[in-house]
Amino acid sequence: xxxELKVKVYEANMELQRKGLVIYTxxxxxEIDRETGLVIIKPSGVDYDTMKAEDMVVVDLDGNVVxxxxxxxxxxxxxxxxxxxYPNIGGVVHTHSEWATTFAQxxxxxxxFGTTHADYFYGDIPCTRDLTDDEISGEYEKETGNVxxxxxxxxxPLEVPAIVVKNHGPFAWGQDADSAVYNAVVLDKVAExxxxxxxxxxxxxxxxxxxxDKHYLRKHGANAYxxxxx
Amino acid sequence: xxxELKVKVYEANMELQRKGLVIYTxxxxxEIDRETGLVIIKPSGVDYDTMKAEDMVVVDLDGNVVxxxxxxxxxxxxxxxxxxxYPNIGGVVHTHSEWATTFAQxxxxxxxFGTTHADYFYGDIPCTRDLTDDEISGEYEKETGNVxxxxxxxxxPLEVPAIVVKNHGPFAWGQDADSAVYNAVVLDKVAExxxxxxxxxxxxxxxxxxxxDKHYLRKHGANAYxxxxx
Amino acid sequence: xxxELKVKVYEANMELQRKGLVIYTxxxxxEIDRETGLVIIKPSGVDYDTMKAEDMVVVDLDGNVVxxxxxxxxxxxxxxxxxxxYPNIGGVVHTHSEWATTFAQxxxxxxxFGTTHADYFYGDIPCTRDLTDDEISGEYEKETGNVxxxxxxxxxPLEVPAIVVKNHGPFAWGQDADSAVYNAVVLDKVAExxxxxxxxxxxxxxxxxxxxDKHYLRKHGANAYxxxxx
Amino acid sequence: xxxELKVKVYEANMELQRKGLVIYTxxxxxEIDRETGLVIIKPSGVDYDTMKAEDMVVVDLDGNVVxxxxxxxxxxxxxxxxxxxYPNIGGVVHTHSEWATTFAQxxxxxxxFGTTHADYFYGDIPCTRDLTDDEISGEYEKETGNVxxxxxxxxxPLEVPAIVVKNHGPFAWGQDADSAVYNAVVLDKVAExxxxxxxxxxxxxxxxxxxxDKHYLRKHGANAYxxxxx
Numbered sequence: 001x002x003x004e005l006k007v008k009v010y011e012a013n014m015e016l017q018r019k020g021l022v023i024y025t026x027x028x029x030x031e032i033d034r035e036t037g038l039v040i041i042k043p044s045g046v047d048y049d050t051m052k053a054e055d056m057v058v059v060d061l062d063g064n065v066v067x068x069x070x071x072x073x074x075x076x077x078x079x080x081x082x083x084x085x086y087p088n089i090g091g092v093v094h095t096h097s098e099w100a101t102t103f104a105q106x107x108x109x110x111x112x113f114g115t116t117h118a119d120y121f122y123g124d125i126p127c128t129r130d131l132t133d134d135e136i137s138g139e140y141e142k143e144t145g146n147v148x149x150x151x152x153x154x155x156x157p158l159e160v161p162a163i164v165v166k167n168h169g170p171f172a173w174g175q176d177a178d179s180a181v182y183n184a185v186v187l188d189k190v191a192e193x194x195x196x197x198x199x200x201x202x203x204x205x206x207x208x209x210x211x212x213d214k215h216y217l218r219k220h221g222a223n224a225y226x227x228x229x230x
Numbered sequence: 231x232x233x234e235l236k237v238k239v240y241e242a243n244m245e246l247q248r249k250g251l252v253i254y255t256x257x258x259x260x261e262i263d264r265e266t267g268l269v270i271i272k273p274s275g276v277d278y279d280t281m282k283a284e285d286m287v288v289v290d291l292d293g294n295v296v297x298x299x300x301x302x303x304x305x306x307x308x309x310x311x312x313x314x315x316y317p318n319i320g321g322v323v324h325t326h327s328e329w330a331t332t333f334a335q336x337x338x339x340x341x342x343f344g345t346t347h348a349d350y351f352y353g354d355i356p357c358t359r360d361l362t363d364d365e366i367s368g369e370y371e372k373e374t375g376n377v378x379x380x381x382x383x384x385x386x387p388l389e390v391p392a393i394v395v396k397n398h399g400p401f402a403w404g405q406d407a408d409s410a411v412y413n414a415v416v417l418d419k420v421a422e423x424x425x426x427x428x429x430x431x432x433x434x435x436x437x438x439x440x441x442x443d444k445h446y447l448r449k450h451g452a453n454a455y456x457x458x459x460x
Numbered sequence: 461x462x463x464e465l466k467v468k469v470y471e472a473n474m475e476l477q478r479k480g481l482v483i484y485t486x487x488x489x490x491e492i493d494r495e496t497g498l499v500i501i502k503p504s505g506v507d508y509d510t511m512k513a514e515d516m517v518v519v520d521l522d523g524n525v526v527x528x529x530x531x532x533x534x535x536x537x538x539x540x541x542x543x544x545x546y547p548n549i550g551g552v553v554h555t556h557s558e559w560a561t562t563f564a565q566x567x568x569x570x571x572x573f574g575t576t577h578a579d580y581f582y583g584d585i586p587c588t589r590d591l592t593d594d595e596i597s598g599e600y601e602k603e604t605g606n607v608x609x610x611x612x613x614x615x616x617p618l619e620v621p622a623i624v625v626k627n628h629g630p631f632a633w634g635q636d637a638d639s640a641v642y643n644a645v646v647l648d649k650v651a652e653x654x655x656x657x658x659x660x661x662x663x664x665x666x667x668x669x670x671x672x673d674k675h676y677l678r679k680h681g682a683n684a685y686x687x688x689x690x
Numbered sequence: 691x692x693x694e695l696k697v698k699v700y701e702a703n704m705e706l707q708r709k710g711l712v713i714y715t716x717x718x719x720x721e722i723d724r725e726t727g728l729v730i731i732k733p734s735g736v737d738y739d740t741m742k743a744e745d746m747v748v749v750d751l752d753g754n755v756v757x758x759x760x761x762x763x764x765x766x767x768x769x770x771x772x773x774x775x776y777p778n779i780g781g782v783v784h785t786h787s788e789w790a791t792t793f794a795q796x797x798x799x800x801x802x803f804g805t806t807h808a809d810y811f812y813g814d815i816p817c818t819r820d821l822t823d824d825e826i827s828g829e830y831e832k833e834t835g836n837v838x839x840x841x842x843x844x845x846x847p848l849e850v851p852a853i854v855v856k857n858h859g860p861f862a863w864g865q866d867a868d869s870a871v872y873n874a875v876v877l878d879k880v881a882e883x884x885x886x887x888x889x890x891x892x893x894x895x896x897x898x899x900x901x902x903d904k905h906y907l908r909k910h911g912a913n914a915y916x917x918x919x920x
Contacts, residue, residue, distance in 0.1 A: 024416075096346045106431035107434065108430070115629065167343065168344060168441075193561055196655060211596055227485075227505030228530055253879065328879070332886040332890055397805060399805065645713065657792050657796050660885055661796035661798060667795075670827070671826055678764065687735025
């Protein structure tokens with residue numbers, strides 16, 4: 001079932017490790033097949049070194065396991081909230097990558113300080129509010145998705161395709177699993193440079209709106225002219 | 231004698247180097263065979279590049295060398311204090327890994343700032359008090375173990391399976407040598423993110439107790455649901 | 461056309477990746493053939509992993525594509541402003557390397573703190589002013605070149621062969637593509653040590669002019685005595 | 691002439707690169723053959739990638755080239771001042787390694803904060819005074835050696851086998867080229883942890899003298915008991 005997509009999701013998970021975003025089992029990637037409404041996701045707590053494409057788990061949008069000998073990632077309900085709420089999202093990633101997690105732990109948005117940020121994120125990357133004790137005691141992983149959705153609201157989630165969950169870590173997404181991983185890599189690099197900028201110059205100001213517009217739109221706008229395919 | 235365990239302890243020592251926790255001879259791992267009460271430990275000051283499994287030293291719980299052509303690690307008495315005091319510890323690691331050592335040198339506990347920490351450590355990772363001049367002049371390595379035990383007290387040592395010794399460096403432990411090394415790796419990563427969190431936001435608050443409970447217990451509690459084996 | 465130079469420019473682009481200055485497509489290198497006035501430059505948004513020497517694009521000094529099946533880098537107009545204004549520049553590099561970009565985002569010059577800096581840069585490495593909204597809305601990449609030229613003025617650009625563009629990132633240059641890449645690598649290392657110096661000792665003073673003279677001139681002056689070829 | 695020693699000095703130079711202490715040609719190692727009074731040193735400005743053992747240069751203690759087709763390192767006079775002044779030094783290293791250079795640029799001693807430091811350096815690692823303008827204009831590299839000697843004075847240079855030269859970078863030494871390189875590696879690691887300690891806790895205190903004594907002397911004292919050979 002969806003064997004090609006399993007290989008793609010498996011490779012996207014392995015890419016997290018190759019890019020240095022995860023150690024051990026500290027991350028997970030999924031992609032949805034919008035035609036069937038089925039989601040392929042990494043199994044829970046399986047070692048990257050022994051994991052195979054066939055170990056990927058297939059779940060439906062209600063969280064029922066449709067195929068797979070392993071339990072899906074514990075973070076599956078968070079992914080599903082995202083897919084259910086935003087039909088233009090095709091892939092979701094969760095990591096504990098160190099620079100983005102630093103902002104999550106500090107409880108701070110990642111400010112847009114330059115064009116590296118603006119090339120991919122059209123504004124600050126937000127940090128969610130704290131989950132309430134009830135949310136934590138209840139369906140915790142689902143509530144994590146809910147607080148992400150609450151923060152994004154009705155905005156197009158692809159304009160700022162990442163978030164940091166307070167005291168937890170980053171989630172990133174994209175049109176498919178590969179672009180979600182790409183955005184997770186960029187997120188951590190952008191967070192790293194924001195940290196260094198803020199510790200070097202505590203008085204630093206955000207990038208001008210005009211420059212933010214320019215860089216984001218030359219790549220992603222209607223008249224984009226970056227790259228070969230646009 | 232205990233040849234399989236020697237291979238395991240040797241491999242655990244080599245893993246320290248592969249994970250970037252040690253340079254040169256700056257670390258040691260041991261594991262105890264609870265049936266015989268014998269401890270396998272790395273020899274003192276032997277280069278990782280030439281070390282072999284057969285070079286591991288066998289000592290008893292009083293520190294007598296039972297087998298081995300090398301002297302055991304100078305830190306052996308510290309390991310033995312831990313094994314003698316806490317019967318549920320099976321492996322012990324000592325390193326000078328850079329981020330944990332930073333907290334040891336700064337004389338500060340590593341605060342629990344997020345779920346990465348909470349997944350493995352059920353509360354702050356403590357820093358010991360200074361050793362007295364008498365303790366340093368006396369049986370120094372044994373007194374290092376004593377001050378660790380004094381800090382942990384009657385708590386279950388597996389709930390916070392690491393410590394930093396003031397002006398010295400980290401010790402970590404676990405059910406066996408492999409889990410001790412795993413905890414030493416996580417310790418350094420957690421210390422790194424704590425450092426970055428504190429320098430980014432000096433006013434930062436610890437993670438809520440409720441979230442600490444949730445993450446620790448979903449992995450380690452009676453109703454744990456993370457991973458495949460629980 | 462200029463096949464040898466294409467190979468050289470291709471290799472210089474790949475060197476950016478090997479030295480860790482770029483991830484994905486975040487950089488570009490060009491070299492000019494002064495005899496013909498033609499510039500070889502990396503294509504826009506092509507992946508380093510699949511890029512070949514024959515994919516390099518040939519443009520003239522007015523920006524017309526003379527040969528190549530790809531569009532040239534979007535930053536081409538910036539490179540051309542440099543080549544048109546300074547006849548002694550033979551190669552230009554743009555990256556988002558993390559330490560230099562940190563200074564660009566902080567809006568700060570990179571101060572000359574030591575001999576590592578002085579060996580290659582004869583004084584502080586400047587940060588440009590902000591581009592105006594009109595400059596951003598207009599011929600943005602060309603205006604980026606103009607603000608670089610405005611900052612350098614009539615000085616010899618090879619004496620401080622790099623700059624950071626405010627809220628954007630670094631450009632470096634040299635006598636050819638290889639030396640431009642070399643200077644981009646040194647720039648990031650020098651920026652890294654400046655950041656660490658300033659965060660360690662906020663009261664730190666610049667290196668003495670006399671020491672700056674000594675180190676720069678023993679490598680680059682009329683009586684240079686460093687290396688084998690001088 | 692001294693072919694075995696050339697291989698050893700060549701290998702020690704290559705080790706600088708393998709350990710990440712140098713990029714390009716930013717370092718040099720020498721060793722003295724005390725019997726003949728001849729010093730083997732790296733040639734000036736030769737690329738590590740193409741350098742061979744036979745390229746090492748032989749100089750006498752007055753700086754005359756005795757053998758070699760290349761010019762010796764420009765820093766040769768600094769090395770020679772050390773060998774002439776301290777008969778128990780057998781190898782000298784100079785690098786621009788980033789953490790030690792940070793302290794050189796900040797004009798600060800590297801304080802002894804823990805046992806990692808104390809295992810190799812018996813006290814703070816000093817930063818020299820500024821060179822005067824006359825010293826810089828005169829025999830600069832020799833005066834660099836003189837200011838190092840002025841800082842060490844009549845102390846045994848092997849007790850603190852490294853120094854940082856103000857606004858310049860580190861020198862380290864040892865009984866031979868290998869131990870000098872080893873000390874240069876430890877120096878940079880110790881400087882890194884000192885930087886992180888000081889930025890984490892600006893109020894941090896040095897390690898107690900008693901603990902400094904204990905760790906240094908258990909490795910290097912008359913009754914040393916660390917390692918296998920003592």
